[in-house]
Amino acid sequence: MHPQSHSTAKLITGFVLALVFTLIPFAAIWTSAFTVEMTFGLIALSALIQVGVHLHYFLGIDTHTPLENVLAMCFAGVLIILMVGGTLWIMFDLYERMM
Numbered sequence: 001m002h003p004q005s006h007s008t009a010k011l012i013t014g015f016v017l018a019l020v021f022t023l024i025p026f027a028a029i030w031t032s033a034f035t036v037e038m039t040f041g042l043i044a045l046s047a048l049i050q051v052g053v054h055l056h057y058f059l060g061i062d063t064h065t066p067l068e069n070v071l072a073m074c075f076a077g078v079l080i081i082l083m084v085g086g087t088l089w090i091m092f093d094l095y096e097r098m099m
Contacts, residue, residue, distance in 0.1 A: 014057025021050040 025043040028034055034042065055061045061069055 010057055014053055017053045017057065018050055021046045021053065 024046050025039075028039050028042050055073070061073065
């Protein structure tokens with residue numbers, strides 16, 4: 001990574017975008033302007049876009065990133081999916097057993 005890759009303007013742009021994509025779901029829930037399904041979709045879309053903003057502006061991972069970094073990010077994603085999926089599986093199984 002180059003020392004100049006995290007300029008102040010890039011960090012401020014990333015911060016503003018992250019703030020906007022954080023406030024969008026809060027505003028959607030606060031105003032109740034959308035249906036529940038559309039609100040959940042908006043929250044999920046904002047979260048995915050925010051992950052991309054964080055990867056690009058703060059971690060410096062973009063299309064020119066070396067393969068090792070991309071593979072490390074994919075591995076981290078698989079681990080997160082396994083942990084969240086396993087947690088939900090256990091919670092729903094416990095819920096069914098308690099009922």
